[in-house]
Amino acid sequence: MHKNHRDRVKKRFMAEGLDRFEPHNVLELLLFYSIPQKDTNELAHSLIERFGSLSGVFDASAEDLMSVKGVKEHTATLIKMIPALSRRYYIEKNQSGEALSDMDKIGRYLVNYYIGINIETVVLLLLDNKFNVIDIVKIHEGSVNSSAVTMRKLVETALFKRASMAVLAHNHPSGMPIPSSDDIFTTREAKRAFDLVEINLLGHIIVAGDTYVDIFNPNSPISTKNENEI
Numbered sequence: 001m002h003k004n005h006r007d008r009v010k011k012r013f014m015a016e017g018l019d020r021f022e023p024h025n026v027l028e029l030l031l032f033y034s035i036p037q038k039d040t041n042e043l044a045h046s047l048i049e050r051f052g053s054l055s056g057v058f059d060a061s062a063e064d065l066m067s068v069k070g071v072k073e074h075t076a077t078l079i080k081m082i083p084a085l086s087r088r089y090y091i092e093k094n095q096s097g098e099a100l101s102d103m104d105k106i107g108r109y110l111v112n113y114y115i116g117i118n119i120e121t122v123v124l125l126l127l128d129n130k131f132n133v134i135d136i137v138k139i140h141e142g143s144v145n146s147s148a149v150t151m152r153k154l155v156e157t158a159l160f161k162r163a164s165m166a167v168l169a170h171n172h173p174s175g176m177p178i179p180s181s182d183d184i185f186t187t188r189e190a191k192r193a194f195d196l197v198e199i200n201l202l203g204h205i206i207v208a209g210d211t212y213v214d215i216f217n218p219n220s221p222i223s224t225k226n227e228n229e230i
Helices: 002-016 023-031 041-051 054-059 062-066 073-095 103-113 151-160 181-196
Strands: 121-127 133-141 165-171 200-208 211-214
Touching: 002 023, 023 041, 023 054, 023 073, 041 054, 054 073, 062 073, 073 103, 103 121, 103 165, 103 200, 103 211, 121 151, 133 151, 151 165, 151 181, 165 181, 181 200
Parallel strands: 165 200
Antiparallel strands: 121 133, 121 165, 200 211
8 A cells, every 4th residue: 555655646746746736745755765665644744844834844954854753864865955956956957048138037046046045145146248147156154244245255256257247146044135234335345346347247136035136226026225325
């Protein structure tokens, strides 16, 4: 019965995808591959109950996952791979796809980049003169301020990669994408620094979950700053 149940779940996924699966069924299917000889349904329910949602399970730390009875290191590693794999998929798909020719495309690209990153991280997205991605470079882990994110490091990174355009970005893992005074000050200083070397700083994106704000652009999805404040 156990084997037949697993076969039915796998065949259902191959026929339908995951759209009609309940959250615990998604986890149950995933756990087949780390717990090969036990019923995973009860553990899937326990994980959802503990962390509140499917995304909550994927966002939990490995240590917190292993505090749930039945979750060992092998299973925690598999669960933590899902958001990391999602990031790699979206990044590589965009790098080999269409140019990031407007700020909405750039914003969506960066939202996908930050999937599964649960600490504040500053990156610099570098583009050529046709808006193709050259690279995305991690600048700093931690809050955005002028002492941690030096203008020299930003400019040298862009010059080394021979970028024509750049986008500064960071995430607010557990908050709203609302710019702080440090965010605005660093944006202003970065714009001046890039102007001196004739590299176009297109924007400063703040990502929170599946939303973002561009500090430069009042037309970004939920921007709260007027461009005159930059």
